Amino acid sequence: MYKVSEFSALTGLSKETLRYYAQVGLLEPVFVDPANQYRYYDDGSYLLALLLAKLRGFGLTIHEMKTVMNDKSFDNLEKLLLKKKKNIESEIEELRSKVADIDEFIESGKERDK
Incomplete structure (x- = not known):
């Protein structure tokens, strides 16, 4: 112990x-x-x-972890993790899009200064 x-x-x-x-x-x-x-x-x-x-x-989340822990067989763990993975991939794409928008905005500012 x-x-x-x-x-x-x-x-x-x-x-x-x-x-x-x-x-x-x-x-x-x-x-x-x-x-x-x-x-x-x-x-x-x-x-x-x-x-x-x-x-x-x-x-x-705590709620998701409780769901996993209450499912003693862990049958739904893979589904939950795949769903989490998909959400993370979507967030990554959103962030990449924001980065591209920022780069474009910065470049447009530089072009005006020329």
Whole structure:
């Protein structure tokens, strides 16, 4: 069993993030000592924490991560990730378009100065 500080160092998730994940029901400690309220995590928690960190890194919202965690079979994970990928690709195209618009605007300003 790992104390929250050890678990935080092990997973790379901050103590605040771990508290928040417990509060919203994403990753609850496996044991809370009734005497001092220390929270403890185990190896199973470690695997879930790594999954949550990866999902967060992919840009999933807390709601989306809860959906994944509530689906114990992870059947819908691929669909969710493919949808996220498509959204990211759309955002990239929008940003590329904005960059092209900025370049065009800058060039038009330079042409007027000539």
